[in-house]
Amino acid sequence: MTGFITKLFVWFTLIGLFSGCTAVSPSAPPTTGPVPNGRALVIGDISDEAAETIKGTQPLADYLAGQLSEFGITHGEVRIAPDLETMIQWMGRGEVDLYFDSPYPALVISQETGATPILRRLKYGVDQYHSVFFSRANAGVRSAADLAGHVIAFEEPFSTSGYMLPLAYLIENGLRPVEKESLDTAVAPDEIGYVFSTADNTTVQWVISGIALAGVTDNVTFGRLPVDTQADLAIFAETGNVPRQLVLVRSGLDETLVAKIKSELLAMNDNEAGQAALDTFLTTEFTEFPEGPDKALAEMQHIYQMVQAQK
């Protein structure tokens, strides 16, 4: 929130600075139209940038709603929750029908609301990912065990790759991760302190800047680092893969509707409108769980329980 306000402040400042220098192209007037009556298919998301998120998700909502008219669904909606707690409430109340997220928050919502993962979402074409533990190459860290007594950087509490997977890894390896308030907080020798950086980039920056001995991010993020940067860093541990994102449907949703939704999602890249909606949604496609949903979910449930037990 603070960051959002800060950004707004910066925006206004920039506008004020350069309003006389640049030809400010008039922004396109917001499109307005009659509020449709009827039932909506609501897709929910958690984001600080509501407008951006809605912009990227609305086409998907509209597309699906268009395919679900037989169910009395007349339109699609996108609702942005500021945090996970709010989404849990919304899905619990049935105010959100679909939700897309990485496994950990999806499992939390599933656990709390009974929402059901039905498909995988290949975001940016990534069907699965895992976490990597990295440090500066000259830091001398060769394994996770070398992290004892140090503070490492996780992303955020509800990050799959930035929290759930690495935490489970440490636990499974008999290490004792402990959340710390700051990077300067003392860490017991048998502890591995971790601090949430709130963002993968920040995690990487902390490690590069040397304020954190190591950090954890997903392999995709790490793979996007400059080659030279990667050469200066070293991955000393990696977790197993999990789906990149899950598609949750709320509980209580008609099974037929759920099946319809599922089938439509699976067929979206078969048509131009669906593909367009997928592109806007930064999604390559939706797929079934290769090992079957139960097995995939069972593994994720195991990891989830492990992490929950640690809290």
Next chain:
Amino acid sequence: MIKRPWQQASLALKLTLIITFIVVLVVAMLTVVSVRREQQTFQRELEQQAKLLLDTLAASGADSLYFLDADFLQDLMQDLGQFDVVTFGRYYDADGRVVADALNPNTQFNITPDPFGQLLLQSDTTVFTWQADQLIAGQVVQLGAQRIGAVGVGLPTAPLTAKLDALGTQVTIIASFVVLIGLILALLFSRSITDPLQEMISATQRVREGDLSQRLTITSGDELALLGAHFNDMTAQLEDTLTQMEAEIEARKRTQAELEAAKEAAETANRAKSTFLANMSHELRTPLNAILGFSELMARDRSITPQQKENLEVISRSGEHLLGLINQVLDMSKIEAGRMTLSERDFDLYRLLADLETMFQLKAQEKKIRLIVERHPDVPQHVRTDELKLRQILINLLNNAFKFTDAGYVMLRVDYRPNGAANDTAVTPPPTHTLYFAVEDTGPGIEPDELATLFDAFVQAKAGRDFGGGTGLGLSLSRQFAQLMGGDMMARNVKDRPGNGAVFQFHIQVQLLAESSLPAGLRQAHQIVGLEPGQPTYRLLIVDDNRDNRQMLLHLLAPLGFAIRQAENGTQAIEEWQAWRPHLIWMDLHMPVLNGYEATRRIKTLPGGQDTIVIATTATAFSANIDDISDSGCDDFIRKPVQAHEIFETLQQHLGVQYLYADADEGETAVSPALPPQSSHDLAAALAALPPDLQTALQQAAVQTNMTAVAECLDRIQSLDPQLAQRLRNLADDFEYDKITALLPNRQ
């Protein structure tokens, strides 16, 4: 001198260019200054914008930078980059590593610190770096005393450039407009100066071409208008002056025409007078020659009675007197016509004085008055001047003195005053000196009221009138002669009142002669003692019916070594010539049996006769018989009584005799001076040797008795044959133009 193109340009062009150049220069300077100031202003503004942005980013990202929230910082930078107003945007961590980049995310996550980031971390103030297309600015982000990082942005200078371009365009347009205005004003200004000047130039040109009616109308009210007004005044004055001058010129032309007419009339009258005088001279002299000649011949007749002889003497004297009067009138006419010239010659002044004394001694004895001739010891003996005129003056004055003096004395005093180097007689040309003469008598003197007009022509004093006779020209002529010889004449009474006698004083300028420059005639009178050895024995035949004349020549020439024979008449002369073949014959013209004319003619026609020099000796004082002398074949003539020096000069001239000289002797023979010998044969030959055109001109002038033309011809002849010129001048002075034409070869 080669002119540069700038120098050849018109004033209008120069002014226009100069003013335009100044305007352009000023406008350019102002433009540059203006643009520069705007550029600096824009730069300051851009820097201020950059600073503001940096401060904003620093403030905005301080917390995130502190926590190294790269994600937020990157979002911030990406948002910044979306505006396309920055060309560069970065956050740096506390070591200078790029944490976030607005345009190039690949710069993130670089372990190696960025140099610019490190620079910013080391700077206490905002760092501005102007690049070609952007302003890079950055500053450290400091929280408290801790430098947590830095932020840098880059702002494009394109807007600034665009602004400056727009400003430059505007300024250029304005400057061009100003230059155009300046050019127009320059043209107008230069025209305001050059147009009036051009008008002046055109007007001046027309004035130069003669149109003085040009007037300028310059109404500018400045200095040009004043110049135009002065120009108008000047041309008006010039016009008036020119009109006056034209009137004066016309008047002068008329006067000139009148003068030309008067001159023509005067010249016509002068020519008429000269013709008249020449004719009258001939008409008067010819019968006089006959009268005098025949009276002389008759006087030689031994059969005449003493009374007849006396009568003939009266006739002769009367004729000579009449001849003298005629000569005086002719001389005065020549003086009035400006044709009187000096015939300078070298002569013995002592001899002249002695001759005069001898001449007037008889008269003094007759009137029983004393004749006193006083000569200052310093008076030089040999001088050069016009001897004849000096003689004439002295004779006139002495004649007057004896005429008007009945008792007492007549005194002639001669004094000398040297001018300059008197003792250096070898100076060339010889210096002039002054001889002073005074004739004093004890006659009645001159009435005081007559002294002023005494020397006027045709004016006689009372005494002169009382005594009768004369033309009244004598004193006038004498004074004219004295003035001609560089002096003057005056008269006064003795004791400055009548009754005690009169004194006539005059002075003339003479040249002294050095011994070495004395003519042979003068030198030989002192010095000739014989003939130089190595010469042939010159055979001289003296032909004269007068024994005394023969003896004189015999005694003069024989002692020197000449071979002498004598003859009494022309027949004997021919016989002697045939027998003896003399080199030279002194031929008297008037002899019984056969006169000298015929004898000479016959001798000259005989074989070898042309080789004998015949010198005619004649007692007549006229030149009227020169034709006869020349026609007879005589080579030269001398007048009797002859002077020894003339004899010696004639022998030297015609035979080339070289004499031996000794110191001067005393008691030289006094002979009366005579005119220099003239040979009509020589004259004719000399005239024939002149250029044909000069002969023709001289003949025409003589036929027309044009004194001026004759004088011009004589001036030309002077440069060719000075002796011939002098001889011809003598003839012209005597108005003997017919003689001159007779001597000239027959020409068309």
